[in-house]
Amino acid sequence: MTNIFSKLYNNKKEELFFERDMSPDKSRKLKTNIGENLRIVNEYLSDCDDVITRNFYMGQGGKHQMSLMFIDGMVQMQTVQDDILKPLMLFTRQFPLEYNVGEKFFNMVKEGLLTAGDVKEIDNFGEVILGILSGDTILFIDKMEKALIISTRGWEKRGVQEPSTEAVIRGPRDGFTETYRTNVALVRRRLKDPNLKVKTIKLGRHTRTDVGIMYIKGVAKPSIVDEVLKRLNTVDISTVLESGYIEQMIEGDWLSPFPQLRRTERPDVVAASLIEGNVAILCDNTPFALIAPTTFLSLFQSPEDYYERWYIVSMIRILRFIAGFFAFTFPALYIAMTTFHPGMLPTDLVLSIAAAREGVPFSAVVESLIMVIALEVLREAGVRLPGPIGQTIGIVGGLVVGEAAVRAGIVSPIMVIVVAVNAISSFAIPNYSVAIGFRLLTFILMALAGVAGLYGIMLGLLGLTIHLVTLKSFGAHYLSPFVSFRFSESKDTLIRGPMPSMEIRPGYTRPQDLDRINDRRHDTIDKAGDESADQ
Amino acid sequence: MKKYGKILTILTFLLVLVGCWDMVEIDRRLFVGIVGIDVSDEPNKYTFHFSIPIAREIMGGEGGGGGGGVGGESVSQITTEAYSLIDAARNLALRINRDMYFEHMRIVVISEEVAKKGLKDVLNPFARQTEFNRRSRIAICDGKAEKVMQVKPWAEKLKAEYMESLYASRVMSGKFIQMDLGDFFHNLYTQNGSTLVSKITPNGTEVNIGGAGVIKNFKFIGWLNEEETQGINFFLGKVRGGEIVAEDIGGTGTVTFTILGEKAQLSLKTAEPIPEFDFKAYVTGDIASTSHAVTYDHDKLGTKYIEELEKVISEEIKAQILKGIKRLQEDYRVDLLKLNEHLKKYRPDLWKIYEEDWEDIFPQVSIEVDVKTSIKNVGILR
Numbered sequence: 001m002t003n004i005f006s007k008l009y010n011n012k013k014e015e016l017f018f019e020r021d022m023s024p025d026k027s028r029k030l031k032t033n034i035g036e037n038l039r040i041v042n043e044y045l046s047d048c049d050d051v052i053t054r055n056f057y058m059g060q061g062g063k064h065q066m067s068l069m070f071i072d073g074m075v076q077m078q079t080v081q082d083d084i085l086k087p088l089m090l091f092t093r094q095f096p097l098e099y100n101v102g103e104k105f106f107n108m109v110k111e112g113l114l115t116a117g118d119v120k121e122i123d124n125f126g127e128v129i130l131g132i133l134s135g136d137t138i139l140f141i142d143k144m145e146k147a148l149i150i151s152t153r154g155w156e157k158r159g160v161q162e163p164s165t166e167a168v169i170r171g172p173r174d175g176f177t178e179t180y181r182t183n184v185a186l187v188r189r190r191l192k193d194p195n196l197k198v199k200t201i202k203l204g205r206h207t208r209t210d211v212g213i214m215y216i217k218g219v220a221k222p223s224i225v226d227e228v229l230k231r232l233n234t235v236d237i238s239t240v241l242e243s244g245y246i247e248q249m250i251e252g253d254w255l256s257p258f259p260q261l262r263r264t265e266r267p268d269v270v271a272a273s274l275i276e277g278n279v280a281i282l283c284d285n286t287p288f289a290l291i292a293p294t295t296f297l298s299l300f301q302s303p304e305d306y307y308e309r310w311y312i313v314s315m316i317r318i319l320r321f322i323a324g325f326f327a328f329t330f331p332a333l334y335i336a337m338t339t340f341h342p343g344m345l346p347t348d349l350v351l352s353i354a355a356a357r358e359g360v361p362f363s364a365v366v367e368s369l370i371m372v373i374a375l376e377v378l379r380e381a382g383v384r385l386p387g388p389i390g391q392t393i394g395i396v397g398g399l400v401v402g403e404a405a406v407r408a409g410i411v412s413p414i415m416v417i418v419v420a421v422n423a424i425s426s427f428a429i430p431n432y433s434v435a436i437g438f439r440l441l442t443f444i445l446m447a448l449a450g451v452a453g454l455y456g457i458m459l460g461l462l463g464l465t466i467h468l469v470t471l472k473s474f475g476a477h478y479l480s481p482f483v484s485f486r487f488s489e490s491k492d493t494l495i496r497g498p499m500p501s502m503e504i505r506p507g508y509t510r511p512q513d514l515d516r517i518n519d520r521r522h523d524t525i526d527k528a529g530d531e532s533a534d535q
Numbered sequence: 536m537k538k539y540g541k542i543l544t545i546l547t548f549l550l551v552l553v554g555c556w557d558m559v560e561i562d563r564r565l566f567v568g569i570v571g572i573d574v575s576d577e578p579n580k581y582t583f584h585f586s587i588p589i590a591r592e593i594m595g596g597e598g599g600g601g602g603g604g605v606g607g608e609s610v611s612q613i614t615t616e617a618y619s620l621i622d623a624a625r626n627l628a629l630r631i632n633r634d635m636y637f638e639h640m641r642i643v644v645i646s647e648e649v650a651k652k653g654l655k656d657v658l659n660p661f662a663r664q665t666e667f668n669r670r671s672r673i674a675i676c677d678g679k680a681e682k683v684m685q686v687k688p689w690a691e692k693l694k695a696e697y698m699e700s701l702y703a704s705r706v707m708s709g710k711f712i713q714m715d716l717g718d719f720f721h722n723l724y725t726q727n728g729s730t731l732v733s734k735i736t737p738n739g740t741e742v743n744i745g746g747a748g749v750i751k752n753f754k755f756i757g758w759l760n761e762e763e764t765q766g767i768n769f770f771l772g773k774v775r776g777g778e779i780v781a782e783d784i785g786g787t788g789t790v791t792f793t794i795l796g797e798k799a800q801l802s803l804k805t806a807e808p809i810p811e812f813d814f815k816a817y818v819t820g821d822i823a824s825t826s827h828a829v830t831y832d833h834d835k836l837g838t839k840y841i842e843e844l845e846k847v848i849s850e851e852i853k854a855q856i857l858k859g860i861k862r863l864q865e866d867y868r869v870d871l872l873k874l875n876e877h878l879k880k881y882r883p884d885l886w887k888i889y890e891e892d893w894e895d896i897f898p899q900v901s902i903e904v905d906v907k908t909s910i911k912n913v914g915i916l917r
Contacts, residue, residue, distance in 0.1 A: 339558045339559060339560055339561060340558055342564065342566070342636065342638065342639070343639065347566070347639045347641075347696065348696075351588060351590045351593050351594065352590070352594050354562050355591050355594035357560065358562050358590065358591050360562070363560055364560060364561070444546070447546075450558070
């Protein structure tokens, strides 16, 4: 299917300045005449009022003509003034400039005068334009077929804040921001390992978004790294505004309701995944990083699972799986139990459901559909509205409308409970994408239950299992470690074993280095400490 | 793409076919709690009674549109005359707009008269059809089944629940027959139509489930009283609770013994000419009360006293067992002690010889009964 998409794009390829690999522009070299260079750049950047060109002269009699180009708002004006303009215009007045126009002068400017941190030589228009658009400053010098690119990137940005979709009680509070470099730094700070590699490519013909993949050399399996790179390189898309664009372009089965890449806002999750041999994809302009390969189980995990003690975590995990089950089966079970198999319910419950349904004008299927759809609408309305109004919607929708609907006899009170349990269960799943996927499955299972009762639900669950078993994420089984089961990995599945017992890394990423804990030092330290404390 | 087309087609069918199979809304069903069967005036016909709880009334008239009448009956009874249960259900379909549903059936009550005529045909649908609750109880009623249906329990709203929970009581488990429909059919069809069946006696606002009915060759032939029932339950090793009251040592009054558990052991002693069996029962339990005053004096309730007490209680249990055996051997001449099963299992060679005339041999079989009681606990204060 990706072929079809790429064909579509190829057919209506627009006349763009930037080609994918930038080759035509790189081949267009800078001219000797500064006026000519400025004219060509201005041709490309015509009608761009935010581009600022600053012409100035240097040396006695203004024998050196120079030009600065940058985009207002994307550069740090402080750096431009203090580290570029001041040294060139002010400091050079205090001593005579011996050099004439030429190579020596160019080198002196580059190595002796500019006090900015990152200065590089460039000789073609492609890099010039990209540099300007990325927030760098370009210094043109007359009579030179080269220019200097000075890194002055700096724009208004959000600070590091607590991630709003993955809050934890115990754990670091910093989350990714919209700035790629900041995000990389947040991960790097946690992994001071020279083997942590970052490779940056640019994706999106219009957006030229920085997309980086991070992995730990010697842990991550090279073939997975290559696969991720390969898939990223095949992405030919005009826009990358969020990592979701990339996720949907590189995932293997885009018909599946389950995400095949895990998205996270938390640098600690990325760091932990990297150590387990995963590859992380970071994308500029979004706080959401992607982790590949992903397993079904990892979508039910929260970083807190590893920070809290294992008893508590194991219990919470089991609760999550129960909630996950109810998140897509509960209305279907209600339909099946009440309309096909009331013999499976306790008599008292049957009578109370029957009494509650007395006078309800709709069948159980229609009733459930109405309620589940109403709840979806409510959820959607609540998400879009600003905080305080969102709460109001929750109260009005949940309590007032629900209560009124029951009073009016449109739905039965039991149905309200069923839908509420269903919704709350789905919100107990840590990953929002999965939760939404589950809510979608609810509808399919409800239809199956309406047709064939429990038999239909079992068919649906069988189909789901078949799908999950065959699903793969970047070569890893989606259901691992249950598919190709190994007992040693079962410690971190439905439960989480005690930390000292988790001696090896999970195997689904086929890490090159399996050891997580090299010896059971924990035990010996603990016992020795206890004994010395006793004495 | 073909694959997804198929999936889409199936999904479309799903939407169109919702509710096409045997789907019945829960509020369109009638949950039959008790089925009662009486004889009818017409030959070959029976009178069927169905006790059906009215959900709206049971739940206090809440929910749905408008409350129900306050003084309304919470359980209604429907009666029809028919040749069989299925026939009865068909008849009722003309009168009742809702579906009869039998998976919440709690008890089948058969009147003595029906049972005397024979159970083969009348119980056939219960064994044959899947929609009947196999965990339901079955009882033969002393008198008309209708009387049981009309009992108004004062503590419970639902008659069926009331009767069901009577059977669930462990405390008195020796004095009635603990058996559900599934077990009943199993016994009936594996033992040539002979089994014990629970007895139910209506009494105004209550029913009494003590005692048992004896069924021989699919026909009811007589009752066992509570003591005899307990004796046979002891013989079958089924007693898990209940009390034994015996005369206290020294004739000062009675002693009450609470049964905690029982182990029964049956073995063949002599095979020919008439088989002789050896029966041993080990009963454990507590002393609930004695006629002696509670005292701190250890001698009063010492080891010797307990040993004597154990003997007295053993004798009492033994007497009950013998009474039960005697009744079955002499009055009813039907082997409900599962001696035939024992022979079949452990001495199939002998069973081949006896099988033909077992009905005549069984009354002559001698069984030596030995009961050992051990008192585990005598209470906090001696």
